[in-house]
Amino acid sequence: MKRGFVKGLLASALCAVSTFAAAQDIKLWQVSSGQLELDKGWLTAMSGVGTKIKVPVAMYVIQHPRGLLLFDTGNNVAVSDGQCANYWGQGLCGAFNAMQTRDEVIDRQLAKLGFKPEDVTHVIYSHFHLDHAGNIKLFPKAKHVVQKEELRAAWWPEKFQRAAYVMKDYDTTRDYDFLQLNGDFDLFGDGSIVVLDTKGHTQGHQSLQVKLKNTGMLLLAADAIYTAENEAGVIPGITWNTNLSMQSIDRLKQIRDANRGQIWYSHDSKQYGEHNHDKPYD
Numbered sequence: 001m002k003r004g005f006v007k008g009l010l011a012s013a014l015c016a017v018s019t020f021a022a023a024q025d026i027k028l029w030q031v032s033s034g035q036l037e038l039d040k041g042w043l044t045a046m047s048g049v050g051t052k053i054k055v056p057v058a059m060y061v062i063q064h065p066r067g068l069l070l071f072d073t074g075n076n077v078a079v080s081d082g083q084c085a086n087y088w089g090q091g092l093c094g095a096f097n098a099m100q101t102r103d104e105v106i107d108r109q110l111a112k113l114g115f116k117p118e119d120v121t122h123v124i125y126s127h128f129h130l131d132h133a134g135n136i137k138l139f140p141k142a143k144h145v146v147q148k149e150e151l152r153a154a155w156w157p158e159k160f161q162r163a164a165y166v167m168k169d170y171d172t173t174r175d176y177d178f179l180q181l182n183g184d185f186d187l188f189g190d191g192s193i194v195v196l197d198t199k200g201h202t203q204g205h206q207s208l209q210v211k212l213k214n215t216g217m218l219l220l221a222a223d224a225i226y227t228a229e230n231e232a233g234v235i236p237g238i239t240w241n242t243n244l245s246m247q248s249i250d251r252l253k254q255i256r257d258a259n260r261g262q263i264w265y266s267h268d269s270k271q272y273g274e275h276n277h278d279k280p281y282d
């Protein structure tokens with residue numbers, strides 16, 4: 001009887017350890033797909049309109065015991081080295097001037113960390129806008145993790161939204177291996193990598209919650225929160241649904257506060273500059 005009880009205790013302790021072990025082995029790098037030069041009003045509605053600013057384009061490489069993951073893939077390789085207008089066209093490059101060198105594209109960022117594109121098992125997309133899903137075609141063998149609603153929006157965008165969806169980024173990917181989600185999803189069932197529904201910026205926008213042993217909980221907001229100003233209450237520019245955008249900002253803040261975590265923004269120069277980019281967070 002007593003023995004059984006001890007055995008049970010041991011088993012549950014081991015179980016807890018193995019769940020924890022997965023979290024221990026995760027490494028996360030934040031890198032940038034060059035910079036975008038844009039009107040500040042695109043990020044903060046009615047604030048700073050007319051002021052041109054340069055912002056990073058955050059992407060993440062995550063090494064997990066069950067795979068090598070990307071969260072977002074940056075601007076398409078074809079806009080590198082001053083070729084923006086040749087691929088995005090004059091109008092888009094006037095609004096979002098992509099300043100990206102070839103070495104800043106996700107495949108070269110992976111190489112700098114010792115990985116090849118073929119090593120990537122999962123590509124998670126916050127959404128399908130041009131600075132986030134630009135390089136899906138570099139990963140034809142991976143599993144692509146995206147909200148089903150986002151795929152529908154990307155393939156048949158509303159007219160007012162269509163400029164930021166560059167269909168030639170993904171026009172031949174219909175038969176890729178998509179994990180089509182409807183809301184939150186715990187990717188490996190261990191609580192370490194959890195997709196969070198943060199719709200509002202687009203119909204199927206999602207953020208990523210990552211639990212790291214030493215760093216704690218990171219909430220990779222992507223375009224749910226472009227910059228610290230949006231977190232402080234300035235309505236984001238470019239939204240599909242402003243009310244849902246504001247709800248998603250609140251949602252991320254509530255999860256951050258409950259877990260003593262951090263929110264990392266997609267396009268905030270100051271915060272990006274404060275982070276480490278050559279060594280991983282763990």
Ligand SMILES: [Zn+2]
Pocket residue numbers: 129131132223266267
């Ligand atoms: Zn963006």
